[in-house]
Amino acid sequence: MRLSRRAAGVLAQALAFLLALWAAPHLGWLWGGLFPEVQRPVWDQRNWFALLGSHLLLSLGAAAVAAVLGLAGGILATRQSGRRLRPLLDALFSLAQAVPPIAVIALALPALGFGAAPTLLALVLYACLPVLRGAVAGLDGVPPGVLDAARGIGMGPWRGLTQIEMPLALPVVLSSLRLAVVLSIATAAVGAMAGAECLGTPIVVGLANNNGAYVLQGGLFTAWLALLADRALALLLPARR
Amino acid sequence: MAEARSRLLTDAAATPSPAVAIPREATAAALLAALAAVLPFLLGWLSVAPNRLVSPRPVALPMAAAALPLGLFLLCCLGVALLARRRALLPWAEAVAGLALLALLATLGLGAGAALEGASRLARVAPGAGVWFSALALLLAGGCCAAGRGRMADATPTRFLAVALPGLALLVASGLLDPLSLLKEAAQRGPELRLALLRHAVLAAGALTLAAAVAVPLSLLALRRPRLEAALMTLANGLQVVPSIALFGLLMAPLAGLAAMWPPLRAAGIGGIGAAPAVIGIAAYLLLPLAAGMLAGLRQAPPELIDAARGQGMNERAILRHLRVPLGLGAMLGGLRVAAVQAVGLATLAALVGAGGLGAIVFQGIGQLAADLILLGVLPVVALSLCVDALLAAAQRLLMPPGTRA
Numbered sequence: 001m002r003l004s005r006r007a008a009g010v011l012a013q014a015l016a017f018l019l020a021l022w023a024a025p026h027l028g029w030l031w032g033g034l035f036p037e038v039q040r041p042v043w044d045q046r047n048w049f050a051l052l053g054s055h056l057l058l059s060l061g062a063a064a065v066a067a068v069l070g071l072a073g074g075i076l077a078t079r080q081s082g083r084r085l086r087p088l089l090d091a092l093f094s095l096a097q098a099v100p101p102i103a104v105i106a107l108a109l110p111a112l113g114f115g116a117a118p119t120l121l122a123l124v125l126y127a128c129l130p131v132l133r134g135a136v137a138g139l140d141g142v143p144p145g146v147l148d149a150a151r152g153i154g155m156g157p158w159r160g161l162t163q164i165e166m167p168l169a170l171p172v173v174l175s176s177l178r179l180a181v182v183l184s185i186a187t188a189a190v191g192a193m194a195g196a197e198c199l200g201t202p203i204v205v206g207l208a209n210n211n212g213a214y215v216l217q218g219g220l221f222t223a224w225l226a227l228l229a230d231r232a233l234a235l236l237l238p239a240r241r
Numbered sequence: 242m243a244e245a246r247s248r249l250l251t252d253a254a255a256t257p258s259p260a261v262a263i264p265r266e267a268t269a270a271a272l273l274a275a276l277a278a279v280l281p282f283l284l285g286w287l288s289v290a291p292n293r294l295v296s297p298r299p300v301a302l303p304m305a306a307a308a309l310p311l312g313l314f315l316l317c318c319l320g321v322a323l324l325a326r327r328r329a330l331l332p333w334a335e336a337v338a339g340l341a342l343l344a345l346l347a348t349l350g351l352g353a354g355a356a357l358e359g360a361s362r363l364a365r366v367a368p369g370a371g372v373w374f375s376a377l378a379l380l381l382a383g384g385c386c387a388a389g390r391g392r393m394a395d396a397t398p399t400r401f402l403a404v405a406l407p408g409l410a411l412l413v414a415s416g417l418l419d420p421l422s423l424l425k426e427a428a429q430r431g432p433e434l435r436l437a438l439l440r441h442a443v444l445a446a447g448a449l450t451l452a453a454a455v456a457v458p459l460s461l462l463a464l465r466r467p468r469l470e471a472a473l474m475t476l477a478n479g480l481q482v483v484p485s486i487a488l489f490g491l492l493m494a495p496l497a498g499l500a501a502m503w504p505p506l507r508a509a510g511i512g513g514i515g516a517a518p519a520v521i522g523i524a525a526y527l528l529l530p531l532a533a534g535m536l537a538g539l540r541q542a543p544p545e546l547i548d549a550a551r552g553q554g555m556n557e558r559a560i561l562r563h564l565r566v567p568l569g570l571g572a573m574l575g576g577l578r579v580a581a582v583q584a585v586g587l588a589t590l591a592a593l594v595g596a597g598g599l600g601a602i603v604f605q606g607i608g609q610l611a612a613d614l615i616l617l618g619v620l621p622v623v624a625l626s627l628c629v630d631a632l633l634a635a636a637q638r639l640l641m642p643p644g645t646r647a
Contacts (some may be wrong), residue, residue: 087269091382098586098623098630103586103589106607186483187484193593193607203486206490215491216494226484
């Protein structure tokens with residue numbers, strides 16, 4: 001009951017977002033009024049829905065790849081034979097904190113060229129880390145006694161993993177997946193710097209041409225989409241308290 | 242906190258190893274050291290372009306010219322793998338990994354000099370892909386060795402950096418690396434680079450100060466006001482979701498409006514373009530780590546202890562000064578550390594709103610698709626944030642009372 005009410009709320013917000021996206025090109029008076037000195041205040045270089053589509057494709061695609069890689073890595077690192085990988089993961093996490101995503105995009109640029117590829121690489125790398133961390137934390141959190149009991153009733157490693165460990169680790173893993181998706185939606189906007197088409201494009205174009213109206217429109221929709229995704233994915237998690 | 246607890250659990254599971262047992266860091270460190278030694282040979286040491294415009298092609302390393310540092314490099318890689326097999330020697334393995342990086346760079350410099358002999362003055366030589374990946378593997382090997390230190394599973398390679406960074410400065414000062422195109426680019430842009438680095442540090446420090454000025458008093462107030470705490474954390478969490486590039490952009494319009502309405506602001510240099518939106522934007526993202534670290538730190542002191550202090554007649558101010566702050570210093574510094582590292586990274590995007598910093602060089606490089614220029618901007622950012630991380634990690638270790646490490 002409560003879940004369906006929350007879901008309806010998110011749905012209403014999503015509709016409002018799409019409506020605003022549709023209305024944006026028709027609101028010339030608003031953008032013009034806010035930025036009287038800008039000559040062409042209405043973003044019309046590219047359709048908003050096309051930008052939304054490529055933004056979602058980029059970020060959700062990266063998040064999906066990252067989810068597979070992160071889960072596989074997390075499962076590997078929590079097996080008895082994979083425990084030696086743990087220091088490597090610690091080192092990776094600590095390094096990734098020191099290198100901002102824009103640095104990875106910029107470094108990949110000469111090798112991969114302009115467009116979506118460097119952004120996709122950076123997004124996969126950065127979305128991987130929370131999933132990996134969540135999977136390791138979730139699987140580590142399974143009480144050893146439960147695992148012993150599973151072994152005791154004759155469950156093999158595979159069944160133990162799929163029927164005992166994963167279900168118990170699921171809340172932590174899901175919340176890390178939510179973080180990964182939101183993170184990659186937010187970071188995808190930076191990809192506009194490297195020529196990836198997304199909702200960040202109007203921001204970058206506006207900054208380059210000193211057009212505050214473009215920046216405002218791009219910033220508004222990028223931030224809105226990220227907040228919307230955060231709310232929507234919260235539905236997957238059990239309600240707090 | 243759940244994370245810290247899980248780390249403790251895993252460490253507890255792994256520590257019963259007696260002194261003679263090979264530490265679990267050994268495998269990863271040896272693997273990475275082997276990769277570091279092999280990758281330059283597989284993926285290329287050097288790439289040479291006849292001039293700046295032609296794309297470079299890989300060339301073989303002139304072995305004779307660089308035999309000495311090459312031997313040292315391979316020896317160091319072997320040393321990392323061997324030293325990491327004893328827990329007590331892990332710090333040494335970490336330092337030797339730093340030494341290996343220096344030997345790698347010396348090999349590169351000597352090799353590049355030899356490769357350029359007889360070539361035209363326009364020829365440019367850059368490190369091959371193998372060298373970059375090797376350097377990355379060494380950095381990670383250092384991190385692995387650092388992860389084995391103490392109970393804080395904390396993989397900041399402090400010793401690696403303590404060896405590698407001064408050594409790197411020496412190598413650059415000695416002119417050994419001068420043949421590399423990156424150094425040529427740096428020499429051309431020396432003053433610009435120094436200014437950008439300084440400005441980058443000032444932007445990050447300014448944002449950190451602003452965020453601390455907001456987060457510290459609010460956390461102190463929120464300590465015993467659950468409603469305020471919930472509001473503070475909701476705000477700080479919500480801000481994290483907003484993409485940085487969007488936030489910087491969104492701040493430009495209101496700040497420009499404010500400056501237009503109120504000329505003294507404009508006179509003070511605050512406006513829609515420049516440092517103001519960048520510093521405010523960066524500070525917004527630092528609220529979460531700072532406030533979370535502060536609150537966790539303030540709650541570090543056990544309630545019984547605080548009750549006892551109250552019973553003795555200590556007032557809240559004295560409890561704060563003598564109990565909460567000293568006992569929570571570690572957690573507070575942890576939050577400060579995360580925030581400081583984020584500030585350095587986020588300041589890269591400050592160039593977008595005309596605030597300058599190293600990001601300006603990066604974006605210039607992106608615009609020209611000039612790899613050297615991009616590296617010239619990115620490498621100092623990475624070095625700066627690694628340094629900040631390592632320094633604050635060291636401070637955290639020094640200042641934390643032994644009983645409160647978690």
